[in-house]
Amino acid sequence: MKNGLEDVVAAETSLSDVDGAAGRLIIKGKSLDELVGNTTYEDVAALLLNGMFDKPITALPLRAALGQARLAVFSHLAAVDDTLLALPPVDAMRALLARLPDGEDFATAVRLLAAPAVLLPGLLRLRNGHAPLAPNADHTQAQDILAMLTGTPPSAEQVAALDAYLVTISDHGLNASTFAARVIASTQAGLTSSVLAAISALKGPLHGGAPGPVLDMLDDIETPDAARAWIDSALDRGDRLMGFGHRVYRVRDPRADALKKALRPLVATGQVDVEKVALAEAVERAALEILKERKPDRPLDVNVEFYTALLLDVLGFPREAFTGVFAIGRTVGWIAHAREQALEGRLIRPRSLYVGPLPQAA
Structure with missing residues (x-):
């Protein structure tokens, strides 16, 4: 018996494969x-x-x-x-x-x-x-x-960005x-x-209910210079760092990179707040550095929620x-x-x- 059915194979499927060690998703x-x-x-x-x-x-x-x-x-x-x-x-x-x-x-x-x-x-x-x-x-x-x-x-860029999101999370x-x-x-x-x-x-909240709090975190941090101190304080309190870590992926969640890439045409055409994107990237860099220092034996990287929050916010969806x-x-x-x-x-x-x-x- 494994609590949470950890590593228990419960079905055969031809639909998708999540390779947590390699950071690969096949659909x-x-x-x-x-x-x-x-x-x-x-x-x-x-x-x-x-x-x-x-x-x-x-x-x-x-x-x-x-x-x-x-x-x-x-x-x-x-x-x-x-x-x-x-x-x-x-x-x-x-x-x-x-x-x-x-x-x-x-x-x-x-x-x-x-x-x-x-x-x-x-x-x-x-x-x-x-x-x-x-x-x-x-x-x-x-x-x-x-x-x-x-x-x-x-706009065509907005449609392409939402299409990228829907494809990324399809299975x-x-x-x-x-x-x-x-x-x-x-x-x-x-x-x-x-x-x-x-x-x-x-x-x-342990499954699909977490992207909204990523924006709450960015709102609290406010500026790139404040990222490291805010993250240190959050971890000192034992808070969960939203948008980082995944039950399966031992390396970077490939969906995070796909959504980060989907944002680029919106940035290039001036359809997104460049300062908010810069803040998110600064928080990402600071969080990965701190997590590596504090938890060197536990692989924690960006997951799909981090750039989901930024992308859906840019497209006009409220965080709730x-x-x-x-x-x-x-x-x-x-x-x-x-x-x-x-x-x-x-x-x-x-x-x-x-x-x-x-x-x-x-």
Whole structure:
């Protein structure tokens, strides 16, 4: 028995491989470096889902199907009331997703891919006192998300940056939310149920709920010159340093570099606060130096959360919505894993080791 199932192999998958020692992520036979910047969300979604349903899936037909599904899902925003708006965005989004019918077919999958992309921007606009904006079926997923969020046509660099983010986080091995999706799928409950379970796992601060606090840290530090003293004080208090360290990666998280690279065109075209980027880079350098000094035997490097926070902030998402944006990108991985489990796996039913008291014999 290993606490937290550390190093326990619980499934065979053809979807993604996380090589923690080498700092490498493979998605369906392609390295992350090969995908980011060269493919769109639709490309990677088709890559992950092809073979999981009864017909071949390619990017262009999937893009058209997603456009129509976004239009259909938009009506569910009419159910939003004050109670939902008072919830954190990811909780409100989950509640609206629960309205969708369950199923195992391709139409259910496409609807679930489209729904978070429509519901989250709509909820954010309603929270700010604005009416939700209807989707445009001719847009790509990334383009439509940004247009529905801001009400203005996004730049090509902004669309490319969000595409890079959605591709980067599309799948990542058997993490907590993906495992939750596979557990539910193993009971034949349906794809909607699997996605709802995955979102419930994702919102935990030890999984997908940490990018927002990275910005809180940057706000507290304020200037590059203050980075080292702030980090030393935080570590002296025993605080967790947000955006650093990972359960699997023993070296740098490759997704961090992919997202840092995705920021460059926005910097080059003046669409990002250069001072904030400089602050983030100064904090990164100081943190890595200090962590190496204080914990020389424990490999701690930048993880995906660090540059996720900066990228999503630049694109106009409020920090309380970052987990919901993560869900938009990861839903395709959850669905692919749920289908893989349903097609090839068994009911997941591990055993437990009882360590409680025993009844006394008469």
